[in-house]
Amino acid sequence: MMEDHRSADETNENSVKTSQQEREQEEELQRLLVPDIHDLPLTPPSAVQSNFVSYFAPDFIKPGHDQYVYRHANGLCVIGLAPTHVAFKDEGGVTAVDFNVGKSDRSGMKVTGKRKKNAQHFESNTALCKVCTKDASYIVRCCVKGSLLEVNDRLIKQPGLLNSSSDREGYIAIIMPKPADWLKFKVSLLGLEEYKKLREV
Amino acid sequence: MPDETEAPQVLNDQEEAHISSDAGDDEKQVFSDAVRQLPPHAVKDLLSVGVCTRCILRLFGIRGKIYPSSSLSPSILCAVLGEPTNADKHMVENGVQTNEGSGSHHASKELDVEPVFCSICLGILQFIYRDDKGMLVKKNSANNLAASIAELVKREGHHIDNFSLEVSIPPIVLENEHAVWLYMKRKYGSECWFGEKFHSDHISAKDALKNSIASPIETLLDVQSGLSSFRIRLTYSHTKASKMIQNFIQGIEGCKRRKQGTDDVFNTVDGSVVAGVECPDFSSSEADAVIQGSFNALQDHEYSERFKFPPEKVNEPCCLTSLCYRTPIYFGGRYLKYSRNVSQTRWIIDDERMGEASVEEILGSNILSMCQGDNYKFHAAGREDIDVRMLGSGRPFLVEIQNARHVPSEAFIKEIEVKINNLENKLVRVKNLKVVGSQGWTLMREGEAEKQKQYTALVWISRQLEDADMQTVSSLKEMRILQRTPIRVLHRRSPLEREKIIHWMKIERIAGSSQYFLLHLCTQAGTYIKEFVHGDLGRTHPSIGSILGCRVEILQLDVTDVKMDCFLTE
Numbered sequence: 001m002m003e004d005h006r007s008a009d010e011t012n013e014n015s016v017k018t019s020q021q022e023r024e025q026e027e028e029l030q031r032l033l034v035p036d037i038h039d040l041p042l043t044p045p046s047a048v049q050s051n052f053v054s055y056f057a058p059d060f061i062k063p064g065h066d067q068y069v070y071r072h073a074n075g076l077c078v079i080g081l082a083p084t085h086v087a088f089k090d091e092g093g094v095t096a097v098d099f100n101v102g103k104s105d106r107s108g109m110k111v112t113g114k115r116k117k118n119a120q121h122f123e124s125n126t127a128l129c130k131v132c133t134k135d136a137s138y139i140v141r142c143c144v145k146g147s148l149l150e151v152n153d154r155l156i157k158q159p160g161l162l163n164s165s166s167d168r169e170g171y172i173a174i175i176m177p178k179p180a181d182w183l184k185f186k187v188s189l190l191g192l193e194e195y196k197k198l199r200e201v
Numbered sequence: 202m203p204d205e206t207e208a209p210q211v212l213n214d215q216e217e218a219h220i221s222s223d224a225g226d227d228e229k230q231v232f233s234d235a236v237r238q239l240p241p242h243a244v245k246d247l248l249s250v251g252v253c254t255r256c257i258l259r260l261f262g263i264r265g266k267i268y269p270s271s272s273l274s275p276s277i278l279c280a281v282l283g284e285p286t287n288a289d290k291h292m293v294e295n296g297v298q299t300n301e302g303s304g305s306h307h308a309s310k311e312l313d314v315e316p317v318f319c320s321i322c323l324g325i326l327q328f329i330y331r332d333d334k335g336m337l338v339k340k341n342s343a344n345n346l347a348a349s350i351a352e353l354v355k356r357e358g359h360h361i362d363n364f365s366l367e368v369s370i371p372p373i374v375l376e377n378e379h380a381v382w383l384y385m386k387r388k389y390g391s392e393c394w395f396g397e398k399f400h401s402d403h404i405s406a407k408d409a410l411k412n413s414i415a416s417p418i419e420t421l422l423d424v425q426s427g428l429s430s431f432r433i434r435l436t437y438s439h440t441k442a443s444k445m446i447q448n449f450i451q452g453i454e455g456c457k458r459r460k461q462g463t464d465d466v467f468n469t470v471d472g473s474v475v476a477g478v479e480c481p482d483f484s485s486s487e488a489d490a491v492i493q494g495s496f497n498a499l500q501d502h503e504y505s506e507r508f509k510f511p512p513e514k515v516n517e518p519c520c521l522t523s524l525c526y527r528t529p530i531y532f533g534g535r536y537l538k539y540s541r542n543v544s545q546t547r548w549i550i551d552d553e554r555m556g557e558a559s560v561e562e563i564l565g566s567n568i569l570s571m572c573q574g575d576n577y578k579f580h581a582a583g584r585e586d587i588d589v590r591m592l593g594s595g596r597p598f599l600v601e602i603q604n605a606r607h608v609p610s611e612a613f614i615k616e617i618e619v620k621i622n623n624l625e626n627k628l629v630r631v632k633n634l635k636v637v638g639s640q641g642w643t644l645m646r647e648g649e650a651e652k653q654k655q656y657t658a659l660v661w662i663s664r665q666l667e668d669a670d671m672q673t674v675s676s677l678k679e680m681r682i683l684q685r686t687p688i689r690v691l692h693r694r695s696p697l698e699r700e701k702i703i704h705w706m707k708i709e710r711i712a713g714s715s716q717y718f719l720l721h722l723c724t725q726a727g728t729y730i731k732e733f734v735h736g737d738l739g740r741t742h743p744s745i746g747s748i749l750g751c752r753v754e755i756l757q758l759d760v761t762d763v764k765m766d767c768f769l770t771e
Contacts (some may be wrong), residue, residue, distance in 0.1 A: 032539075033759060044661050045754075047755075072689060114695055171738050174688065
């Protein structure tokens, strides 16, 4: 029973009514909140699956450099390493990630404001970072032409995220392409099913 | 209609008589006595330079109920003063027959003389003006002007109990008045009645007009005048006169540099005055004050130099725009949203509506039609996504109704509430609907950012739920999290990292499932709950996923409490 928060001046009748109203409110709430488990799927779709469309760029520039592009309904693209990327084939997997490639350290840039004015504009083949394994290192590129909004700087301290969850917490960067650029680029990408077939996954 | 355009006509005596019965014989006697006290030579002087009767009376501070009733021709003045009516040749009140009797003989002669506009009030207090279409209108009396205003109110469909009258007149009228005062001061300054009666007692043109028409409007509409949300606004404007002021101001500009003080204020008024916009008659009559200030700043002789007296003959009356409207009414209350397909506000992308309906439109349109207003504005204390339900005690909101024709009673408001709550698809519910004053706004905005919100989320995890998990989650109090701007809003928001506080959390098992459960939590306002649950690719940390060490997905979210004090009662 919830407490009546009103002043002591309220009549008994009003107090009772309020408590009753509150009780009814509680009951209604309970009824509404608890779902019918028969309506629930065994395994629900993931947040990525629900909110993004997944595309793949196999052999991007170099053979074996398979990358993914998750596109959100709002136009933003999350770039990352697809599970068949050659870096994962090396023993021990990814050991380090370095954003200091090309002309600047990508992890140092700061984008501010709604208009994202000082974001750097990158081409599709611009280097985002270098991913190192025990034996080799691989360049990860933008994939889609656009403004770089963010890089996943957590990878600096936790490069293992690429090994455990490259499709989620191990993403590389977030790019904002112009609508026209996206349309041009989209045609060269594969959907999930096509990609799986290609790589026989 | 007992008014005229262009040609003088006889009044509708019936109507006039009815209203002017307010001015009983006592009033007339008091009036006559007051008029007899006036210095006759000064009055004649004023008449001869084209000042209308009402302006003369108000300059001398003569008040009383006599103002509303019928027109006052100069012949009354002269008859009472016992002077021959030289003034008839120069000045005429638009061919009116009076009920006074004594002046009517002279009045008939006036019909032959062309009407002139008062050199001070430009015809305002003679009830002559040009309407919106440019037609010359002569109302002859305050009662007739009041009648057309009353008709306007009825035509607009307003139901009122009271009204507030606002009048705005062109600054040139003040100029003219000041020039007259200076003239009188020069000529009669030494006489005993000057200074005693004159100027200190004087009634402004605005007040005189208001006093004239307020009570006939009251009578015609059976309402009270005074403080009210229903405004009747009369705006007089004069284009030609403002050019005179422009010259005047330019003349002042020269000597202004030598003076102190009113620089900035005067400058800002310049633009509006020159553009022919008259000073508004609201609480902040800055323009009036500025003009008054400029009178004070200028030496009398400088003023008289620039502003000739008698002033150039005025050939045009003012334009009058009358409008009536009600100030916005605010309805406050709380709403609940039961649907996962209803947005809070109207949401249209590329001509297509998102969702089935919106809370804004359901509440706004129903309240609007009950009040018969022009349009509505919806404000709420925070918001929820289209797929998130708003339950519990509801979310505080305000609906602002503009220019309502009806102010609904409490019972009527209850009806609106019941109607909304019984709409066919029961998408939205409203509670505690009532009219709130302007404080409703501050109540809602107050501490909006500090208030806590309570949620229930339907959550799935990629492993079995253990009792230890429930313990872990319950033990976390006032936990700080860092949220980067969620990817789903990053396209239109600044990329920032925001610290938020999760006040408490509780897991409730769902019978029959080991991986689904209900998560109840209470967080700081502004926390992105969905991202806190699934982690947003690690960009919200900690998250439920990082706390439980597995993949977590959120299927549904409901707001169960918006912890604010406002609109909790009927």
